[in-house]
Amino acid sequence: MSHEPRQRRGTGPEPAADGGQAYAIAGEGIEVTYSDGTRAVRGVDLHIPRGEFFGFLGPNGAGKTTTIKTLATLLSPTGGEVRVNGFDVSAEARKVRESIGYMAQETSVDPELTARENIRFSCEAYGVPRSERADRIDELLDLADLADVADKEADEFSGGMKKRLDAATALVHRPPLVFLDEPTTGLDPKARNRLWDYFRRINDQGTTVFLTTQYLEEADQLCDRLSVIAEGEIVATGSPDELKRRVGGEILDIELAGAEGVDAGSDGDGTDADAGPRERAATVARETDLFTNATVETTAEGLTVTAEDARAHGTDLLVALRDAGIGVTGFNIRAPTLDDVFLAITGEQLDEADEADEDAAAAEVTT
Amino acid sequence: MSTTGGGGSDGPAATDGGSAEGGASSELRSDGGTTAAATAAEGPTLERSANTFVGDVWTNFKRWNLKAVRNPFVLVVSLVQPIIFLVLFTQVFGNIAGRALPGGISYETYLVPAIAIQVSLAAAVTSGVGLVNDIEEGMFEKVLVSPMNRTAVFLGKTLAELLRIGIQICIILVLGVALGAEVATGVAGALGIVAVGVLFSLWFISFSNTLAVLTKDQESTIIAANLLQFPLLFLSSAFLPLEALPGWIQTVATLNPVTYGVDAARAIILDADVMTVIDVSLGYGAALDTIVPAVAVLGALDLVLGAVAVYMLSRATSSKVR
Numbered sequence: 001m002s003h004e005p006r007q008r009r010g011t012g013p014e015p016a017a018d019g020g021q022a023y024a025i026a027g028e029g030i031e032v033t034y035s036d037g038t039r040a041v042r043g044v045d046l047h048i049p050r051g052e053f054f055g056f057l058g059p060n061g062a063g064k065t066t067t068i069k070t071l072a073t074l075l076s077p078t079g080g081e082v083r084v085n086g087f088d089v090s091a092e093a094r095k096v097r098e099s100i101g102y103m104a105q106e107t108s109v110d111p112e113l114t115a116r117e118n119i120r121f122s123c124e125a126y127g128v129p130r131s132e133r134a135d136r137i138d139e140l141l142d143l144a145d146l147a148d149v150a151d152k153e154a155d156e157f158s159g160g161m162k163k164r165l166d167a168a169t170a171l172v173h174r175p176p177l178v179f180l181d182e183p184t185t186g187l188d189p190k191a192r193n194r195l196w197d198y199f200r201r202i203n204d205q206g207t208t209v210f211l212t213t214q215y216l217e218e219a220d221q222l223c224d225r226l227s228v229i230a231e232g233e234i235v236a237t238g239s240p241d242e243l244k245r246r247v248g249g250e251i252l253d254i255e256l257a258g259a260e261g262v263d264a265g266s267d268g269d270g271t272d273a274d275a276g277p278r279e280r281a282a283t284v285a286r287e288t289d290l291f292t293n294a295t296v297e298t299t300a301e302g303l304t305v306t307a308e309d310a311r312a313h314g315t316d317l318l319v320a321l322r323d324a325g326i327g328v329t330g331f332n333i334r335a336p337t338l339d340d341v342f343l344a345i346t347g348e349q350l351d352e353a354d355e356a357d358e359d360a361a362a363a364e365v366t367t
Numbered sequence: 368m369s370t371t372g373g374g375g376s377d378g379p380a381a382t383d384g385g386s387a388e389g390g391a392s393s394e395l396r397s398d399g400g401t402t403a404a405a406t407a408a409e410g411p412t413l414e415r416s417a418n419t420f421v422g423d424v425w426t427n428f429k430r431w432n433l434k435a436v437r438n439p440f441v442l443v444v445s446l447v448q449p450i451i452f453l454v455l456f457t458q459v460f461g462n463i464a465g466r467a468l469p470g471g472i473s474y475e476t477y478l479v480p481a482i483a484i485q486v487s488l489a490a491a492v493t494s495g496v497g498l499v500n501d502i503e504e505g506m507f508e509k510v511l512v513s514p515m516n517r518t519a520v521f522l523g524k525t526l527a528e529l530l531r532i533g534i535q536i537c538i539i540l541v542l543g544v545a546l547g548a549e550v551a552t553g554v555a556g557a558l559g560i561v562a563v564g565v566l567f568s569l570w571f572i573s574f575s576n577t578l579a580v581l582t583k584d585q586e587s588t589i590i591a592a593n594l595l596q597f598p599l600l601f602l603s604s605a606f607l608p609l610e611a612l613p614g615w616i617q618t619v620a621t622l623n624p625v626t627y628g629v630d631a632a633r634a635i636i637l638d639a640d641v642m643t644v645i646d647v648s649l650g651y652g653a654a655l656d657t658i659v660p661a662v663a664v665l666g667a668l669d670l671v672l673g674a675v676a677v678y679m680l681s682r683a684t685s686s687k688v689r
Binding site for chain 2: 098126
């Protein structure tokens with residue numbers, strides 16, 4: 001799969017390709033098999049260039065958390081080779097730890113310490129030079145929008161505030177790479193948007209971000225490139241737009257005059273006998289050579305045409321329909337959503353209501 | 368917990384043990400050209416000073432002390448029960464129990480060493496509870512993913528707990544003296560009692576941490592540790608001389624660590640050889656004939672249970688997939 005690294009936000013010249021160093025993460029055939037035989041990660045390859053905002057998208061239990069824990073040295077891979085910032089995650093775990101930030105799926109802050117003390121603890125844990133600590137703490141409190149509550153105990157914070165504090169503690173040593181494991185799960189939309197801004201700012205400063213999410217919107221909003229993972233295997237990789245194009249292009253929805261009336265009126269009577277406007281319109285759409293590789297389907301309202309050039313030639317179809325004497329009451333051209341992508345690739349619906357299952361799965365993984 | 372060697376055994380693959388200190392991180396900056404820090408120059412640079420073992424211990428020591436100050440409830444709770452025992456036992460049983468004692472010793476003086484050991488026991492329980500809370504709050508994992516030395520992490524936490532236990536025993540001693548107890552060996556003796564209490568606490572700290580790792584549950588850890596507390600205290604030389612107790616209790620008491628802790632502390636407060644479970648005469652002089660064997664027994668126990676706790680913790684912190 002050819003995925004040219006997109007240096008979207010001007011993170012400078014592309015690093016020299018000096019054997020793995022161009023990549024923040026380079027993994028080949030990563031395998032993680034638990035002792036009970038569960039193959040949580042099955043031969044995953046990852047090549048993530050520096051500066052990229054990379055997304056790992058998948059349903060519950062797909063292996064996202066296991067993968068991220070493996071990359072962050074919390075789990076040793078049972079197969080394959082992984083280098084993070086140029087260091088082997090098994091043999092050079094300590095060097096990997098020094099060079100990454102990690103934000104776990106479950107919010108991890110000490111509730112008995114203030115925001116400032118939480119960040120200070122991480123500064124000390126990551127060896128931020130003493131002379132720089134005070135400035136770094138203030139800078140991160142600002143970045144996380146917590147400056148006004150800096151000296152309050154984290155126990156009093158809302159879920160969103162705790163998450164922002166957690167993310168701030170992962171950035172104390174200005175790591176070139178930060179891992180975010182489902183960072184917005186369980187947050188309200190407002191808190192989520194604020195966190196997204198925060199992550200964009202981090203990435204704008206040049207930090208490579210590896211994010212796992214089960215929210216398609218989140219991947220779409222944030223990621224330069226993403227991989228879809230299902231049952232421990234990567235099933236698709238590309239930019240959000242590339243992945244959407246894979247669905248077969250853009251979608252033209254057409255509402256037809258009298259389409260609904262036909263259904264109601266022709267009860268019992270074969271619709272084949274007197275072809276309704278939908279069938280006639282579908283015939284027109286199929287027989288026209290306006291589109292390349294078009295898929296035409298009838299819907300309750302009328303017609304849906306999916307084609308790569310649906311946007312370019314959509315209006316021509318409307319003209320053709322009018323010439324055939326078929327009344328059009330409305331139309332809409334839209335790009336496929338990642339939902340369409342996900343359905344097409346995995347046949348599975350991402351369901352936010354299943355968070356509890358994911359949490360349970362993650363808890364098992366932790367033990 | 369009491370030994371400093373075994374942490375961070377990260378499974379066969381990882382090399383983050385206690386040996387690879389300091390130098391590792393400074394390499395990141397010094398051998399430019401090939402390392403991550405150098406190639407990341409266009410992005411944020413990795414700015415850090417080397418982690419040191421002592422620095423990591425200090426960082427964690429401070430954190431746990433701060434938590435103790437923030438949550439004085441823990442400190443108070445582990446003091447309340449022993450204080451109630453001290454006051455009630457001396458006031459209610461003082462007259463009767465005093466009769467079982469050799470002449471001239473007040474029950475207050477006799478009981479204070481036992482209460483010091485009780486405090487040590489009660490406070491040691493909170494060590495495992497703290498670990499469970501850390502696991503539940505995600506701080507445990509946060510520490511594991513950091514470059515801190517893992518032995519240093521647990522050592523810092525344990526030292527903070529030992530400091531707290533020392534302070535709590537001091538409070539009990541002051542209270543005991545106020546109630547009429549007499550420390551025959553003076554201030555030096557009082558410090559000796561604190562030292563015995565701290566030494567005694569280590570095996571129970573190890574035990575409660577082992578429980579914490581096994582159960583990963585706060586209530587189970589508290590209940591299991593508390594259930595043990597009373598039998599341990601009563602089936603020992605803590606409250607009455609062993610000669611005054613039934614034979615089976617004398618047998619159990621011989622195997623009970625509390626007996627050795629209490630006897631050592633009591634030998635100091637009375638400046639006398641009070642140990643009856645092991646009859647040794649080392650020729651050191653009266654009190655030392657109790658203190659030396661008792662401390663040796665406690666030290667050995669600390670080493671054994673400490674090794675178990677270190678093993679359990681390094682298993683829990685290992686990145687080996689299970």
